[in-house]
Amino acid sequence: MLGRSWVEIDLDRIAENYRICEKLLRPGQTIMAVMKADAYGHGDTVTAKLLQERCGCRSFAVSNIEEAEGLRKAGVDGQILILGYTPLSCASELLEYDITQALLSEEYAQLLLEVAGEKASKLKAQFAIDTGMKRIGLDSSDPEGCEAVIRKFAARFDMTGIFTHIAAADNASEDEFSLGQIKSFIEISERLSDLELPCVHYMNSAAGLRHNTQAVPLSASAFARLGIVLYGLKPDASSLMPGGIKPALAWRSVIAMVKAVRAGESIGYGRSFSADRDMTVATVPTGYADGYRRSLSNKGFVIIAGCRCRVVGRVCMDQLMADVTELQKLIDCGKAPAGALDIGSEVSLLSDEYSADDMAEDISSISYEIICGISKRVPRKYLQK
Numbered sequence: 001m002l003g004r005s006w007v008e009i010d011l012d013r014i015a016e017n018y019r020i021c022e023k024l025l026r027p028g029q030t031i032m033a034v035m036k037a038d039a040y041g042h043g044d045t046v047t048a049k050l051l052q053e054r055c056g057c058r059s060f061a062v063s064n065i066e067e068a069e070g071l072r073k074a075g076v077d078g079q080i081l082i083l084g085y086t087p088l089s090c091a092s093e094l095l096e097y098d099i100t101q102a103l104l105s106e107e108y109a110q111l112l113l114e115v116a117g118e119k120a121s122k123l124k125a126q127f128a129i130d131t132g133m134k135r136i137g138l139d140s141s142d143p144e145g146c147e148a149v150i151r152k153f154a155a156r157f158d159m160t161g162i163f164t165h166i167a168a169a170d171n172a173s174e175d176e177f178s179l180g181q182i183k184s185f186i187e188i189s190e191r192l193s194d195l196e197l198p199c200v201h202y203m204n205s206a207a208g209l210r211h212n213t214q215a216v217p218l219s220a221s222a223f224a225r226l227g228i229v230l231y232g233l234k235p236d237a238s239s240l241m242p243g244g245i246k247p248a249l250a251w252r253s254v255i256a257m258v259k260a261v262r263a264g265e266s267i268g269y270g271r272s273f274s275a276d277r278d279m280t281v282a283t284v285p286t287g288y289a290d291g292y293r294r295s296l297s298n299k300g301f302v303i304i305a306g307c308r309c310r311v312v313g314r315v316c317m318d319q320l321m322a323d324v325t326e327l328q329k330l331i332d333c334g335k336a337p338a339g340a341l342d343i344g345s346e347v348s349l350l351s352d353e354y355s356a357d358d359m360a361e362d363i364s365s366i367s368y369e370i371i372c373g374i375s376k377r378v379p380r381k382y383l384q385k
């Protein structure tokens with residue numbers, strides 16, 4: 001029996017994507033697998049353990065202390081870096097679970113030092129450097145100042161590295177800006193070379209695909225913090241993906257009902273769609289409460305028996321309607337499986353035929369937002385050989 005709405009995660013594909021990325025890196029570089037937001041909706045503990053056990057991954061990044069603790073408790077035992085803010089009151093959890101904390105600013109580092117007290121020297125930390133993102137980190141336009149602050153705190157915390165984030169790594173017309181960011185990061189890393197920090201990194205997926213060149217010393221690019229590409233999706237619609245990378249996530253639902261809609265009738269809330277001809281319309285029990293974006297109303301597609309069917313009318317909280325007129329005709333003339341529109345037959349919301357990249361393009365979003373947005377009420381099923 002099929003369910004109502006569920007996600008299928010192909011673990012073999014995640015492992016394969018990891019291996020393909022690993023081969024693209026330069027010798028001496030390592031992947032830091034980005035597991036934030038429940039591994040972009042794929043399930044962080046299952047994904048991290050898969051990468052640890054099948055791919056030998058020893059380095060992970062998350063967005064917050066709850067995610068970090070969850071991975072540790074599940075048995076993830078490599079480095080876990082929190083990329084952003086952790087409440088200062090959680091210093092003892094950082095120590096207890098051996099989590100590496102990003103230092104967001106000089107002030108943040110000072111306060112964390114104070115709450116950690118005499119245990120600070122055991123607290124693993126990496127300084128964020130702001131080379132142009134204007135989000136977190138020490139301002140790289142003052143390299144001497146950065147150096148002084150990092151040296152000061154390297155003497156107090158267990159400082160394992162520094163990192164920066166490239167603002168427009170996916171955009172060729174911004175290459176000059178990106179290269180400027182990388183250059184100022186290299187300068188700071190070189191000033192600190194005597195500290196021999198093992199974890200100096202600047203690449204996300206897009207920078208890993210486009211800016212991992214010999215011009216950057218390995219000492220400034222020891223890790224690539226890869227997220228989206230491990231899940232098989234593009235950092236940007238324009239990104240060229242390495243061969244063999246495939247989306248790991250498919251989202252399925254079923255046919256709940258099929259009905260005739262006559263020319264002139266409207267479909268759904270607000271009557272945003274009016275039939276200009278007689279149509280066959282299927283109702284699918286997935287809606288925006290499942291994370292199926294309401295902006296897909298009259299724009300998105302679902303795939304039924306290989307046939308692309310347009311979403312018609314507004315996406316409701318728990319249901320959506322799709323135009324299956326053409327599919328019904330194919331069934332009638334024997335060119336599509338007879339049961340394709342039966343109650344309980346499978347409908348693909350995301351699949352190789354219509355991926356999160358395709359969906360994102362249809363609603364001017366990004367695949368990240370689509371996959372992170374699939375809500376908790378949609379169960380995840382894991383497939384592996």
Ligand SMILES: *Cc1c(COP(=O)(O)O)cnc(C)c1O
Pocket residue numbers: 034036083165203204205206225226227228229235
């Ligand atoms: C999310 C994130 C990444 C991963 O980005 P992708 O584009 O998914 O590879 C890397 N670094 C930082 C700081 C991030 O916040």
